[in-house]
Amino acid sequence: MKAICWTGIDRVSVETVDDPAILNDQDVILKVRLSAACGSDLHLLDGYIPTMRAGDVLGHEFIGEVVEVGAAVTKHKVGDRVVVGSFIACGRCWYCRTGQYSLCDNGNPNPGIPEALWGQSPGGCFGYSHALGGYAGSHAEYVRVPFADVGAFTVPDDVSDERAVFASDAVPTGWTGADLGGVQPGDVVAVWGAGAVGQMAARAAILMGAERVVVIDRFEDRLGQVVTHVGAETIDYSTSEVIPTLKEMTGGRGPDVCIEAVGMEAHRNRVDGVYDYVKQQLRMQTGRPTAVREAIEACRKGGSVFVLGVFGGVVDKFPLGALMNKGLRFSGAQQHGQRYIPMLLERMQRGEIVSEHLATHVLPLDEASHGYEIFKHKRDGCVRPVFRP
Amino acid sequence: MATKRTMGMSVAAAGAAAVVAVRVARRGRPGTGHGPGAGRDPDGWKAVTVLADAEALRPGGRYPEPLAALADRLEIALRPAGRDRGTEVHARFRPGEHPDPEALRVALRDTKSLVETGIVQRADPVPHGVRKPTPFGIGQDAIESRSKGMGLL
Structure with missing residues (x-):
């Protein structure tokens, strides 16, 4: 064959x-x-x-x-x-x-x-x-x-x-993120990545009763799909600062649930994005966790961060201090x-x-x-x- | 430029794979460490938890074949696992028996799978395209062929 x-x-x-x-x-x-x-x-x-x-x-x-x-x-x-x-x-x-x-x-x-x-x-x-x-x-x-x-x-x-x-x-992966991330009716949910999994995680969150769902990406066509087919809001990170925008959207709290649907090859127009890229190319880390870091930083105190993107090994500069001091729940799954x-x-x-x-x-x-x-x-x-x- | 990048990534990927291979091989190498446990449990015990009651593990008083084949050389202890997780099967080679940790790992894993599912899952023979006999590929095939006997069990 x-x-x-x-x-x-x-x-x-x-x-x-x-x-x-x-x-x-x-x-x-x-x-x-x-x-x-x-x-x-x-x-x-x-x-x-x-x-x-x-x-x-x-x-x-x-x-x-x-x-x-x-x-x-x-x-x-x-x-x-x-x-x-x-x-x-x-x-x-x-x-x-x-x-x-x-x-x-x-x-x-x-x-x-x-x-x-x-x-x-x-x-x-x-x-x-x-x-x-x-x-x-x-x-x-x-x-x-x-x-x-x-x-x-x-x-x-x-x-x-x-x-x-x-x-x-794509659909059950997105559902896994929203379900195990603990989305509840009335929550604000942010999803990093407007690919197929990110879109389906956002749709799952909507169907679970989230009040607002926001998807973050930089590709206009994908963000357009989010609006048209998923029914969620969007942030274009190439033109907007993500964390201040999310803070404003949530009355200063931050999202209740943050779902990362990007994975080990994240792109980011920030200093840590360049840092991650160089370290990954040198095989000093196996993944670029740029979106994971931002999700942890953005999440409200006591909120939930869920990693859906695929990672295979170790990453650097993981914000364990933010995770601990903000009392976050952090999990992931295939x-x-x-x-x-x-x-x-x-x-x-x-x-x-x-x-x-x-x-x-x-x-x-x-x-x-x-x-x-x-x-x-x-x-x-x-x-x-x-x-x- | 693209060629340089590809070569660099190939070298890096091969390096990463080599690290995995060394770790797998080191962890799985029989006879290393202290005592019969191959550097793991100092008394040589290895264990799996099977989602079944103890009777299902010994129908007619006999363990399923993967474990039965070694049973004369083993001490085996069954304990209930907490939270309705079935039965823990602990096993080690009897004093005086030559320990074969790889065989014990395979026997425990296969016994668990047989009792729980009725089969031992496999992927081979697998459809595949051209595989050139490179040293890296041969090494990976060798690791894969032994992988059930390796690991942290």
């Missing part, structure tokens, strides 16, 4: 690879209908995730049609149109039973690697390094889905592929998609969540290089390239 492979820093190629096979009786094989590139893929392309291997198939956000079913699968049959959570989780360990699916104990066949990095192993993930299991990704004609009864969800007929594909990752996806599909069906506008460029697999190029450099209004095999 044809697949988009990571071949090195800043390089992808379309190659012919083996078709996936059912490896245990809880798997299904999907014929991929759409597979979205994610902002976190750019960390792979930029070489910040160290356990990639040339030839790895990329992609972890996808929708497809079931073409083969393992003997122990009970919820799916050939022909089902399903969306799959990007994290691979067993559904039966203590973490899964308590809704913390991305922390699954049994989803990652390579637990020694993340234990060396982080002390514990999270679950596995499609197409996202050998630290997260070495699974093949979804930018391909076919993909194997382990633990299919747990991670694959039938899509209602009246929800389009272009909307439902984002129920795989998405617990299996916990939210059925509810999110219902909301998509009712039109409460729209996401198809995120798929700004629907491309064939053969245009992988072009898709990632415009995505990385934010050209041509690209929010997400989505591949249609």
